[in-house]
Each structure stands twice: as structure tokens, then as C-alpha cells.
Amino acid sequence: MGSLSDVFKESMVFNSLEEVDLKKIMPLFEKWELNTGDVITTAGDIAQYFFLLESGTLLLSMEEGKSVILETPGDFMAMELLSKKGVYTTTTTALENGNVFAVSREAFLSLIQEDTPGAETIMQAWQEFCSKTAAFAENIVDINVPGLY
């Protein structure tokens, strides 16, 4: 999991987490290999996984033709699994070979729902990431407080 800890260091969401929190969540992630053209999330499907990019380039297609490119290690996608509807709002396509770390919805929710500073940090960082990477898509994901999910 050496590479995962490197990705955590790069990630806006996870780099501020305490070492103890990181160690707790690392086992939840599994590494997926992506080939060019692979579609890992499809808009409208039930959101099963949350992803953290290790390498490669991903095209996130949103509604109304909008899209965003993720290519920096530590970028993440599919926070829709926290939304009320729990369905993906973006279609994610790999534009080149690469790797992502995936964490299942149940595992991630159990992590977030804990009333810990770590969970709060992750949620705050997600909002910051959204406004920086895709400010135009602020309202695309209807985030709910995890407790109400």
C-alpha cells in the first residue's frame, strides 16, 4: 500500500488527515487497473464505489455536456454515493491506462458517519475540491449529511 499512502499525500481530501486516521482507512481501498476507454462510473447507476486517482487521465462527463478532466494523483470522484439518491451523476471514462484506488460505498459511509474530526475533514476537503476543480458543477451533487442517508 506504499503507493496509496503517496496518493493520500497528494490528495486534497486526505492529506490533512492524521496518521492514525489514514492507517484506519487504508485497508478499505483496493487498487483497480484501468485501460484506455474503460468506463468506471455511469451516470444514473447506483453509486457503488468512490475512487482516488493514482495515475492516468479520467474524463468525468456531467449533465448538459459539461465535463472535467482529472489527471493529478490524489484527485477523486464519485462522491455522489453520499447524495440522497445515491446514484452516480457523472460518467467516468479513462482516456489512458492508469490506476485508481476504489473504496466501496458501505465502507466509505461507515467511515464518514463516524463523528470524528477525520470525517469532518474529509467532507470539508471535498467541498473545497469541488469549488476548485469544478466550480460550475457545485449543485450537480446533492450532498446530504451522512447521518440522514
Added chain:
Amino acid sequence: MDTLFLEFFQNTGFYLCDYRNIIMILIGIVFIYLGIAKDYEPLLLVPIGFGMLVGNIPIFTGLGLGIYENNSVLHYLYFGVTQGIYPPLIFLGIGAMTDFSTLLARPVLMLLGAAAQAGIFITFLGALALGFAPNEASSIGIIGGADGPTAIFLTAKLAPHLIGPIAVAAYSYMALVPVIQPPIMRLLTTRKERLIRMEEPRQVTKREKMIFPIVAFLLCCFLAPAALPLLGMLCFGNVLKEAVVTERLAVTARTAMIDTATILLGVTVGASTQGDVFLVPSSVGIFVLGAVSFCIATASGLIFAKIMNLFLKSKINPLLGAAGVSAVPDSARVVQMVGQREDPTNFLLMHAMAPNVSGVIGSAIAAGVLWSLMA
């Protein structure tokens, strides 16, 4: 009581009906049918067609119902036509939805838009020869510009009494572009010419597109100031579109505003075709001359394209000349259709949009010139 019933009956449409109203109502129904069932310019033909129904309900004067009665609602709405208010608003919308890229990529195609305006002036001569007054002849000639708002604008300024027949003729021929143009196109071009492939146009930068409407406006309006109301709004609309920061205004201009103006213009123009006013001998002359004007405009564009080919190193497909009449984008679509009939892999649509939009500019200048010469 009998007298009351009789009086009421005498005020009903059944009693007041004239055969001319019936004819116009039937024409209105045909317009609505063509618009809805055949998809011929539905956004224009449906409002005009329904306007014809409205205008030909037999009424007795004095109630303030007819479009020609000073105190009627229709009369107030018609004010926008007679004073030339709606056409510039429509041009604003057209400007906000037109992409001049193809024109900027190959400016020489603009000459085809100029050549097609010959139809206006040749028909002007024809109308004079048939005994129309010069101001009426100008309004009839402009039908060849294949631009409804321009035709209405000029007629409102020069011959307001002819607005009904001229508007109906102009929009009818615009709707019939797919029927009128192809035979002329095939007659005046050889198969070899129709197969000519156009060079790939260069990419146009955002900055060029931004500067174009300002340059075009200044140049054309300094040359023909009377084109100001139409060209001014066309270019302003395009500035709104290209500026990006004014996107909200551009969206309003190309949606709500142009739609509102088109509805009001269509319905009132249709309503102005009251049988007794419309079905007169001069209307027949206008329709015949309008058709001639349209055919000459198409032929002029085609012939000029062939002449240009004598001098150009990189030949142009002469079919593009037919798009010089400004019925946007129908005549460009017809060019594509006729071209593809010969070679399904030849895409002329994008190239045809250049003479097509320059035709809009050309007919607006022609209208301005005629207005200033006749005023």
C-alpha cells in the same frame, strides 16, 4: 324581439361574409397546413396563417375589431409593422444566433451574397415596367432578397398599403425555397460543377468573430446609412453573442425577443390580409413579380459563381451561389441537398452558410439604398 334577433344576425360573420374572406380563410388554412404538416417555415407560416383567419372574420366597422380601425387592439399591434419596429428586433435575434465563421474563413464567398441581390434591382425594373410606382416597385423588388423582415421593413417605409401582399409573398417564397430553387440550380449548372468539392475552411479565431460585427456595421452603415436599423441590430445582436460576457442578453435576443417579435409580426401581417384589401389585381402582380424576383436572385448567384470560377485558382461549387438569397438557413440546406444528390460525401452546408449570411447583409444594404433613393 324578432328585430333584435335580426339585428344580431346581421352582425354575425355568416351574414357579413364575403367570398373574398372565404378565399383568404382557405389560404390561411393552407398556410397553417404547410407549416404544421409539411414543416415549411412553421414559425412563420403558422402565425401568418392564423393571422389570416383573424383578419378575415367578417366584422362590421365601428366595434374597434379590425386591424385597419384606429382604436382596435390589432391596430396597435400592427403599429410595430407599419412603423418598422418588429423587423429590427428580429434582426437583433438573427444576429445573436448567427455564426459568421464560415464567412470569415472565406470572405470571397461574400460576393455571391452580393450577386444574388441583382434579383432585387432587376425585379424593380420589371415592376416599374408593369406600371407600379417607383416606391411600390422597390418594395416588390426586395422580395427577391428572400428576407421577410427586410421586405416588411422597406414596404412599411415606402408602400405601407402593400405590406400584406408583399409580406405574404416574401414568406411564401421563403417557405418554398426547397421547391423553387433546385430546378434552377440544376438548370444552370453541369453535373461536373455540382461535384466540385470545396477547400476546407480555415479556423476562425474568437477575436476575429468579435471584431467582425463592429467592422461590418461601421463599413456598411457609413456606405449606406439607411441600412442602420436592420444592420445595426443584426451586428449588435452578433456582438452580444460573441462577447460571451453578454450571453444573457444574447440568449434573450435569440429566444424570447425574436419569438415575441415574430409572433406579433406574423399574426398582424396575416390579419392585414383582409379579403377586400388583399384580393386586388395588384396583389397578383406582386406575387408574379415576387416569384420572378426570387428566381432571378437564385440564378444571379449561380451565374456569378460560375463567372468567379473563371478567375479563381481554387474553384468554388457554383451551387453555393443559390445560397446568396438570404433565406437563412433554408437556401443553404437546399445547396447541401442538391450537392449531396450528386455526391453523398460532399458536404456543402458549412460553405453555403457564408453566401447565405452575406445575403442577409446584402439585402439589408439593398433595402437601405432603395429607401434612401426613394425617400
Added chain:
Amino acid sequence: MYGIEAINANNGWAISVVGITIVFTGLVVLSFVISQLHKVMDLFENPRKIKGWFIGEQKAAEEGEISESPPFTLTEEQKEITKQFALLARTMEEHFSLPRLLHLSQISGVKNPHSNLNILLKSAIIFPDGEGFFCWDQNLYTKIISQ
């Protein structure tokens, strides 16, 4: 009054000639001006060229080479595919949808659409507008293609 007599009496010939001449003049002048517009724009964007008129083109070019970083290099095959993408992008809005471009490239039979689109992104020929859409950098495209 009818026929030629009516035309003569109303000065019809002169009006027609003047009218068509003005329309032609207007559009010819406009056509000429806009045909030169991109050259003026080019000078505006590359003031180095103006400098070149005064200090010699070669020297100016050398200065330019120093100041500009070398653009992305493409193989001949990639250049051909890039041209196909350029044609597709031309049919779209200036600020276009990237998924739509990818879709168009797929249905048009462009070879390896995903990876070639990625190359265009990496080379910055296609760049994000910050609003969820993407733009085509024509100058960079021309520069890279002409290498």
C-alpha cells in the same frame, strides 16, 4: 405608363445600376477587410513579427525561439488524427462539450479516440474554459501540425 417608357420616366435604369453598385461595393470592401483581418490579428498576437520588420526577420525569429518553449511534438499519424479532431471541433460551438467531441470521434471512426483525445489535452490544443466546456487553440494546433 408601362414598359421601357415607365422605366425611363422613373429613372429606373440609373437607380438599379446605382443600387447594385452600392451593394457590391459594400460587400466587396467588407470582404476585403475581413480577408485581411486575421493577418492584422496575427500581428497583434505576435508583435515579434512587427519587430522583425525593423531588426531583420531572422534575428526576431531567434529571439522568439529563445522566449518560447518548444511545443508538443506529434508523430505523423497523430497529426493526421489531430486534423480529424480539428474537423470535428469545427462543427461544434467554440466552447464545446468534450464528451460530445469524444462521441463524435467514436462514431466518425477516428482511430483510438480516447488516447488521441488525451494527447490533444496533454498538448493543450484542447483546453478547459473553466465552465465545464473546452476550447480549441488554433494557433497551437497550427504550430504543432506544421512542425
